[in-house]
Amino acid sequence: MPQLNGGGGDDLGANDELISFKDEGEQEEKSSENSSAERDLADVKSSLVNESETNQNSSSDSEAERRPPPRSESFRDKSRESLEEAAKRQDGGLFKGPPYPGYPFIMIPDLTSPYLPNGSLSPTARTLHFQSGSTHYSAYKTIEHQIAIQYLQMKWPLLDVQAGTLQSRQALKDARSPSPAHIVSNKVPVVQHPHHVHPLTPLITYSNEHFTPGNPPPHLPADVDPKTGIPRPPHPPDISPYYPLSPGTVGQIPHPLGWQGQPVYPITTGGFRHPYPTALTVNASMSSFLSSRFPPHMVPPHHTLHTTGIPHPAIVTPTVKQESSQSDVGSLHSSKHQDSKKEEEKKKPHIKKPLNAFMLYMKEMRAKVVAECTLKESAAINQILGRRWHALSREEQAKYYELARKERQLHMQLYPGWSARDNYEKKKVRSLHTR
DNA sequence: TAGCCTTTGAAGCGA
DNA sequence: TCGCTTCAAAGGCTA
Numbered sequence: 001m002p003q004l005n006g007g008g009g010d011d012l013g014a015n016d017e018l019i020s021f022k023d024e025g026e027q028e029e030k031s032s033e034n035s036s037a038e039r040d041l042a043d044v045k046s047s048l049v050n051e052s053e054t055n056q057n058s059s060s061d062s063e064a065e066r067r068p069p070p071r072s073e074s075f076r077d078k079s080r081e082s083l084e085e086a087a088k089r090q091d092g093g094l095f096k097g098p099p100y101p102g103y104p105f106i107m108i109p110d111l112t113s114p115y116l117p118n119g120s121l122s123p124t125a126r127t128l129h130f131q132s133g134s135t136h137y138s139a140y141k142t143i144e145h146q147i148a149i150q151y152l153q154m155k156w157p158l159l160d161v162q163a164g165t166l167q168s169r170q171a172l173k174d175a176r177s178p179s180p181a182h183i184v185s186n187k188v189p190v191v192q193h194p195h196h197v198h199p200l201t202p203l204i205t206y207s208n209e210h211f212t213p214g215n216p217p218p219h220l221p222a223d224v225d226p227k228t229g230i231p232r233p234p235h236p237p238d239i240s241p242y243y244p245l246s247p248g249t250v251g252q253i254p255h256p257l258g259w260q261g262q263p264v265y266p267i268t269t270g271g272f273r274h275p276y277p278t279a280l281t282v283n284a285s286m287s288s289f290l291s292s293r294f295p296p297h298m299v300p301p302h303h304t305l306h307t308t309g310i311p312h313p314a315i316v317t318p319t320v321k322q323e324s325s326q327s328d329v330g331s332l333h334s335s336k337h338q339d340s341k342k343e344e345e346k347k348k349p350h351i352k353k354p355l356n357a358f359m360l361y362m363k364e365m366r367a368k369v370v371a372e373c374t375l376k377e378s379a380a381i382n383q384i385l386g387r388r389w390h391a392l393s394r395e396e397q398a399k400y401y402e403l404a405r406k407e408r409q410l411h412m413q414l415y416p417g418w419s420a421r422d423n424y425e426k427k428k429v430r431s432l433h434t435r
Numbered sequence: 436t437a438g439c440c441t442t443t444g445a446a447g448c449g450a
Numbered sequence: 451t452c453g454c455t456t457c458a459a460a461g462g463c464t465a
Contacts (some may be wrong), residue, residue: 025458114451115453231458351457352457352458352459353456353457355458355459356458358458359458359459362459362460363459363460366459366460376458376461376462377460377461377462377463378459378461378462379460379461379462380462380465381460381461382460411463420456420457421456422457423456423457423458424455424456424457
């Protein structure tokens with residue numbers, strides 16, 4: 001497993017996956033990623049994925065430059081000309097490039113100076129400094145700092161963390177992703193498009209409302225307010241920006257990214273009986289989160305949101321049971337129904353497995369891939385995402401491994417007795433029948 | 436309408 | 451310990 005600290009960690013991925021990146025040079029990785037959308041789209045559009053293809057014609061130099069040799073994307077090299085032709089065709093129509101300027105490439109922190117005098121990052125500079133490589137990662141003193149910054153960019157893909165560009169992008173954000181905008185304005189979001197809900201929302205919900213629009217650009221100290229210049233408390237190295245709260249302590253922990261000492265986790269403990277002991281503040285962000293993670297009928301109206309009792313995304317209330325109960329109201333009151341209802345009530349809510357690193361990555365990038373191409377089938381999208389996952393640099397992958405690790409840690413804290421076996425056995429019966 | 440497809444990673448389980 | 455299996459998300463597709 002790759003580790004942020006270089007070894008001995010728990011679960012940052014397979015070493016064999018990352019070894020190949022060590023000698024390939026991340027610069028090529030970045031460059032390849034820049035064009036990965038076109039190639040991915042071309043691949044998918046031409047033939048989705050033909051796993052049976054061989055590497056007989058894989059001697060393309062340009063291809064070798066863009067892709068790590070160990071990752072023999074066998075299907076990629078076949079009919080390269082046709083793929084390029086397909087890409088050209090799509091380039092003129094279907095493929096329009098990333099709809100979000102600088103995203104996801106902006107996720108790559110760069111300490112060079114592609115920024116405009118006002119601190120913003122010119123679109124051209126974004127591309128250029130993206131292609132210039134990632135050697136500046138070393139400028140970050142700690143991986144956690146890096147993750148925190150990247151997290152800000154992940155949380156709001158449309159939000160240019162560079163100070164000064166916020167207004168120019170506000171229109172775009174408002175039009176396509178209300179999350180940054182409404183958080184900025186502290187207004188209640190009206191509609192949260194599922195595709196633009198940040199996939200890491202489950203994590204964010206534990207620390208939402210803390211990322212104000214003036215998040216410092218990566219090249220600025222994270223603890224300085226880019227607007228006011230007021231230094232902010234640095235991120236405590238021992239507290240995760242994603243899971244800083246633990247039962248009983250969350251109320252006293254000011255979020256490291258919080259502003260002017262604002263309590264980030266206002267905790268109300270009264271009457272909380274949910275498996276999640278840490279009462280989560282329900283606000284605009286949470287409302288959006290609920291809308292995206294739960295069926296509409298499960299999402300209470302915003303005005304009824306309470307500061308407690310918010311289910312964790314991992315908890316799936318048996319909606320079918322609820323619907324069936326509602327449909328039976330006033331119709332049947334047989335004892336059989338009542339018995340089954342009691343049994344259902346006794347059943348524990350379905351606690352889902354915590355998402356792994358790739359799942360987190362998929363959730364984040366799915367909307368982008370869908371936006372770049374017209375594909376909507378998850379099977380095809382996942383193929384693209386799987387390849388992009390392998391194309392990620394170690395740092396980028398480590399970011400998701402770290403998120404997944406924290407997700408599991410939180411999951412363990414919230415559900416001490418939960419085991420993957422609980423869900424495993426439920427579907428095992430079905431699988432035995434179907435497979 | 437349930438299940439499949441497709442991806443990676445975590446976890447469980449049996450040998 | 452190793453290898454296999456299941457599940458997590460997602461949405462179109464299929465029987």
